[in-house]
Amino acid sequence: MSPSNQNSQMEEEQHADSRTPLLSPAGLKPSSFLQKTGNLFQNWWLWEILASLVSLLSILSIVVILIVYDSRSLPDWPFVFNINSVISFFATIAKLSLSSVVGATISQSKWLWYRQEKPRPLQDLQLFDDASRGPWGAAGLLFSLRARHLALLGAVITILTLLFDPFIQQVVVYPDRLVPAEMKATIARAQTYEVRDEGVPLPSVVELSMKAAIYNGIFDIQDKAASGIGHTCSSGNCTWPPFPSLGVCSRCVNVTSYMEKSCNQTGCYRLSLPNGPTLTGLGGQINSSLSNISPSLKDTYASVVQFASLISKGANQSEDAHATECAIWYCVQNYTASVDEGKPSQTVISSWRNDSARLSDSSDLYYRPPGSMANDPNGTFKVAHWAARAMNEFLSEIFTGSGGINNSGSAFFSSDVMQALYSTDNVTVRVNNLAISMTNNIREQNHSPVMGTTWQTETYIHVRWRWFIFPSALLILSLLFLLGAIVETSYREVMIWKSNNVALLFHGRELSLQPASGRTPVNTLSQMSEQAKTIMVDLVQSGEDWKFVQR
Secondary structure (H helix, E strand, O other), X not given: OOHHHHHHHHHHHHHHHHHOOOEOHHHOOOOOHHHHHHHHHHHOOHHHHHHHHHHHHHHHHHHHHHHHHOOOEOOOOOOOXXXXXXXXXXXXXXXXXXXXXXXXXHHHHHHHHHOOOOOOOOOHHHHXXXXXXXXXXXHHHHHHOOOOOOHHHHHHHHHHHHHHXXXXXXXXXXXXXXXXXXXXXXXOOEOEEOOOOOOOOOOOOOOHHHHHHHHHHHXXXXXXXXXXXXXXXXXXXXXXXXXEEEEEEEEEEEOHHHOEEEEEOOEEEEEEOOOOOEEEOXXXXXXXXXXXXXXXXXXXXXXXXXXEEEEEOOOOOOOOOEEEEEEEEXXXXXXXXXXXXXEEEXXXXXXXXXXXXXXXXXXXXXXXXOHHHHOOOOOOEEXXXXXXXXXXXXXXXXXXXXXXXXXXXXXXXXXXXXXXXXXXXXXXXXHHHHHHHHHHHHHHHOEOOEEOEEEEEEEEOEEOHHHHHHHHHHHXXXXXXXXXXXXXXXXXXOOOOOOOOHHHHHOOOOXXXXXXXXXXXXXXXXXXXXXXXXXXXXXXXXXXXXXXXXX
């Protein structure tokens, strides 16, 4: 270097030194513990590490709260606090901490960007600065930075942070469920059936309520007999465990194949069943009587009644004639029952009968089902003899009769029951409704209630963990981004300046990074901050230029 150039450089260094002096040793005061701690925050990654820990602890706090309250009823917290507000509080802290870490790391990335093999455009400084401030700037950096760089991960994280709150809000929902309530739920169940005293001197009389149940069952054209269950359920939602009850069972079979016909050239004028009813004439008739026809019913002792009905509805023909035989008996039925939104329903799980209990024995009819069915090994069900005999006599009477429609269209029926059987398209359904209606009456009039469970609607907390994957993944990415910046900063031997703007002034092209004689270099953030306190500058206009000028 020529002497003239050497003198010129020395003059420029002296001039630069006079305008922006380096931190002198005299200015380095002994540091206290607080100052050393502050310098550590400034000169290293302590702020970012602490912010990451805060974000991590906030996420873990949310996880703990969700684990504790998942599937539990809404907590009754004081004041205006609820689980939503608490989760929102921790989520806000986590998001702010995460954003500050990512912003500072993107800022540090700009120094890494210029510490590479080839120079970079000065304009990129602004791109990094904008990216550290929010998603809009991060999007600009993402589309402008064409080289693969660590900062791109920070830009993606910053943009994805926009979805942090929506995903957190989807984590917790509040559906309704039914829970047991301290309210009474009962359903009728009968252990015995006896004729109650209604002022009638003879015990062998069917009580009026049972007669009403019989007629309701036969005349039930809408099949509503099953809904007439005696129960109490104040909430409208109740369940009962399986329970046995004394009741009435029935079975009907088609015995048309056993029908005998007497015919001539004009048609069949006589239809009959062996040991059963007979029709004489051409169609439009019904005849019903006690019977014992079908072999499939011979093994069943009809302790209530057994009858057959022969029906031919064609007014002038008998080809459509059909015959049905039905047996009705006392039995023990095992039920499951429930009430759903005020609508009762029950299902017969199994039934049991005792064919050895007969009316001819002049004694009560006892039924002792297996212990597994009765829920009580000593469970015994009883039908009083006089009640059973009265029932048999009454039903034998109402199911014996005839009727029909003559050629002139006039109807004649010996009873309303005969009209009901003639009018129905399915005798089996009518008889089944009769058995259900009789069972309901027995359970209601002679009942010992079964206790059940009352259910009430409760709003509870349901955690949808899959929605928590995104915020957790975002936190993990931010931690990896910070770790990558720390490692690369150390590897490239770059100063930790992050978003500090003073670094550009202290280390501009006219300022020397080498210490002058007797001076200490100003490289770390704490050194620059200390020196910047003593430098006074103005923003002045010189011609068409604007400059910071030291005073």
